[in-house]
Amino acid sequence: MHPDEEYDLLNNTLRRATADLPRLTTLHIEGIIDPSLLWPTIPTSPFWQHLQYLSINFDLTTPSGEWYFRGDDKSADIYDFGIITSPASETQMPLGYGFSEEEDLVAALQFRRSHYLVSIGWHPSDNIFRTEVDERLVNPLIEAFAAACIQMSMLKKACLMTVLHKPVEFGGRVDYYPANWAIYYSAPGYYHTEHNAEMMVPYPAESEWQRTLTFDVRGWRLNKELSELLRKIGQDKYSKEPIERYIDQWVSFGKPKRLEWLAQKHDE
Numbered sequence: 001m002h003p004d005e006e007y008d009l010l011n012n013t014l015r016r017a018t019a020d021l022p023r024l025t026t027l028h029i030e031g032i033i034d035p036s037l038l039w040p041t042i043p044t045s046p047f048w049q050h051l052q053y054l055s056i057n058f059d060l061t062t063p064s065g066e067w068y069f070r071g072d073d074k075s076a077d078i079y080d081f082g083i084i085t086s087p088a089s090e091t092q093m094p095l096g097y098g099f100s101e102e103e104d105l106v107a108a109l110q111f112r113r114s115h116y117l118v119s120i121g122w123h124p125s126d127n128i129f130r131t132e133v134d135e136r137l138v139n140p141l142i143e144a145f146a147a148a149c150i151q152m153s154m155l156k157k158a159c160l161m162t163v164l165h166k167p168v169e170f171g172g173r174v175d176y177y178p179a180n181w182a183i184y185y186s187a188p189g190y191y192h193t194e195h196n197a198e199m200m201v202p203y204p205a206e207s208e209w210q211r212t213l214t215f216d217v218r219g220w221r222l223n224k225e226l227s228e229l230l231r232k233i234g235q236d237k238y239s240k241e242p243i244e245r246y247i248d249q250w251v252s253f254g255k256p257k258r259l260e261w262l263a264q265k266h267d268e
Contacts, residue, residue: 007036008063015040019047025154030057034064035144046151054158056145060130068137068162069130128165128176133220142183142222146229149185155234157192158185164218166250170262177258179250184214185233201247211242216249 011034018024027048029037033056048054060068145160152158161182167174184192188209203212211234215222222230231242 011037028055033058039144
């Protein structure tokens with residue numbers, strides 16, 4: 001973060017550097033992002049006026065080191081590499097120095113499993129337990145996303161997304177797999193299904209002539225103010241009220257597909 005301002009210098013610079021590029025019709029940005037990427041803290045002239053496709057994939061961390069998602073308070077255990085363990089503490093003993101043979105066994109199994117996964121190039125997120133929205137940070141990001149999209153007259157599709165990790169229990173163990181958390185905007189006749197047709201809940205027929213807002217945000221719900229702001233995207237060009245739908249692609253497609261794959265691997 002810039003030491004004397006409320007915005008991140010890199011995010012602010014990225015927006016300013018791309019704001020007036022006449023041939024920029026598609027923009028995909030992935031990384032550590034804050035609202036200043038999408039909306040300036042000081043009013044400015046319209047930007048990204050030729051943009052048709054906008055995709056923002058934000059990291060769970062903010063430039064200031066905070067987290068967009070909190071830990072799930074309902075989880076009493078932490079699952080580490082598929083081995084269920086007790087939460088770590090400052091007094092936890094290293095491998096081979098536990099207070100009991102059981103502790104040493106658990107530590108050894110963890111080390112063996114994690115060493116194998118790293119050796120084959122798999123690096124699980126160390127933030128798999130962060131699944132609860134921190135509205136204090138996420139809401140301003142959504143607000144900035146909506147404000148940016150509203151003033152983009154040529155916009156056809158836009159999404160604001162991140163990746164959470166969801167648990168799958170199979171064969172007596174638990175593994176975590178990535179699942180999108182996202183907000184999608186589509187102009188009439190446009191869909192976010194080109195690369196994941198099997199993993200997107202089908203669009204209603206009315207999407208052919210109406211704007212569509214799709215919220216794949218698990219059990220969370222946007223407040224009234226954010227919903228009203230997002231409904232303004234494309235409003236000047238398409239006056240008919242947009243379709244709004246909440247979906248859960250992980251429950252509908254992601255988890256069943258993963259369980260099917262695990263069953264096939266188990267039977268081989």
